[in-house]
Amino acid sequence: MLEILFLLLPLAFYSGWRTAYKKNRSNQNNSNEVSTRFVQGINFLLNEEPDKALDIFLEAPSLDAQAAETFLALGKMFRNRGEVNRALRLHQHLVARPDLTNTQRQAAMLALGEDFFAAGLLDRAESVFNELLKTYPKNTAACMPLRRIYEQLHEWEQAFELTECSVVDKAERTQLMAHYLCEQVEELLVKKQLFQADEKLKKALSIYPQSARVQTLLAELALARGERRAALSYFRQALIYDQRLLTSLVKRLLTVFTQTLELQQLYEVVSTEYRRAPDAKMLPSLAAIAQEIGQGRSLIPLMHQHLQQDVGNVQTIACAARYLTHETSSETQPILAEVSLALGRLASTLPRFQCANCGYKLHEYVWRCPACHHWDSVQSQ
Numbered sequence: 603m604l605e606i607l608f609l610l611l612p613l614a615f616y617s618g619w620r621t622a623y624k625k626n627r628s629n630q631n632n633s634n635e636v637s638t639r640f641v642q643g644i645n646f647l648l649n650e651e652p653d654k655a656l657d658i659f660l661e662a663p664s665l666d667a668q669a670a671e672t673f674l675a676l677g678k679m680f681r682n683r684g685e686v687n688r689a690l691r692l693h694q695h696l697v698a699r700p701d702l703t704n705t706q707r708q709a710a711m712l713a714l715g716e717d718f719f720a721a722g723l724l725d726r727a728e729s730v731f732n733e734l735l736k737t738y739p740k741n742t743a744a745c746m747p748l749r750r751i752y753e754q755l756h757e758w759e760q761a762f763e764l765t766e767c768s769v770v771d772k773a774e775r776t777q778l779m780a781h782y783l784c785e786q787v788e789e790l791l792v793k794k795q796l797f798q799a800d801e802k803l804k805k806a807l808s809i810y811p812q813s814a815r816v817q818t819l820l821a822e823l824a825l826a827r828g829e830r831r832a833a834l835s836y837f838r839q840a841l842i843y844d845q846r847l848l849t850s851l852v853k854r855l856l857t858v859f860t861q862t863l864e865l866q867q868l869y870e871v872v873s874t875e876y877r878r879a880p881d882a883k884m885l886p887s888l889a890a891i892a893q894e895i896g897q898g899r900s901l902i903p904l905m906h907q908h909l910q911q912d913v914g915n916v917q918t919i920a921c922a923a924r925y926l927t928h929e930t931s932s933e934t935q936p937i938l939a940e941v942s943l944a945l946g947r948l949a950s951t952l953p954r955f956q957c958a959n960c961g962y963k964l965h966e967y968v969w970r971c972p973a974c975h976h977w978d979s980v981q982s983q
């Protein structure tokens with residue numbers, strides 16, 4: 603690919619030269635000078651000295667459409683190869699040229715912003731993309747990269763504003779908007795700004811009523827207001843919308859709901875969900891609550907059934923083994939207890955979640971994959 607582009611580059615340069623030559627046929631000295639530089643540039647390419655070749659080619663007296671496209675393609679290739687400095691040099695040069703058409707300048711500005719982003723210079727990238735949007739409001743190509751910058755900077759309000767122009771799919775758009783509002787709500791809850799959190803949640807609910815995250819935050823808001831019954835109801839709704847939350851939610855719920863009656867209601871919620879959609883991955887959470895209310899032994903038949911019929915995973919097998927240890931005879935109990943402990947240790951080291959988009963593995967559920975930055979792509983294993 604590099605070779606092809608380097609072959610195209612002299613053509614682009616030559617094209618620029620021809621344009622200049624046509625404009626000024628009478629200036630023979632000038633055309634001779636350009637021809638000499640053209641040969642020099644090719645020599646640098648042949649000697650694998652791309653920077654020196656770039657020095658020569660970037661001095662092309664004028665650019666036509668073909669030359670500008672070739673420069674843009676070459677800059678993109680530099681960036682993709684990790685040679686961001688070369689890409690930056692090329693695109694900065696293009697943006698500064700007075701002879702670009704509007705379309706060429708917009709493409710060059712977009713490429714320059716992407717170079718700054720690739721170099722980790724988010725403020726410079728933000729500035730270029732914003733200038734592009736301000737100068738050419740009809741060109742929305744900068745919306746998506748700019749939204750991603752605001753995501754990285756946790757500027758959720760700006761990210762929200764750019765969702766409309768950057769996401770075509772309606773379902774994806776509403777999902778993202780709800781997440782951006784939820785991120786703001788989490789910050790407001792930490793600051794105890796409950797009224798503002800309530801306003802944002804109402805907006806999120808109207809945009810995406812089936813969001814499990816909105817329900818968990820409604821529950822957190824209810825808890826912050828001391829409305830425990832309402833909180834349990836919202837948590838329940840969150841579980842109905844998204845069972846993946848169970849493991850992380852149960853941890854949270856067991857620290858919040860400590861009274862016997864509340865725990866019994868919690869057990870009822872989780873066991874109802876299990877009966878509605880039986881999934882062995884729910885067993886450890888169900889068992890954790892059952893033990894809190896002294897009903898651990900009632901789950902033993904379920905554990906037998908799991909070991910005999912389900913595929914399961916290390917966490918659920920470890921949970922079943924721990925339960926069944928109490929059932930064995932006093933002679934075999936120490937052995938089974940040892941196996942159960944070993945399984946438990948193994949289970950605690952294994953990630954329980956994985957991103958469906960990039961394969962990144964995690965121990966805790968998160969809304970946005972820290973590796974590929976996709977939202978709602980984390981699944982339980």
Ligand SMILES: [Zn+2]
Pocket residue numbers: 957958959960961962971972973974975976979
């Ligand atoms: Zn990912």
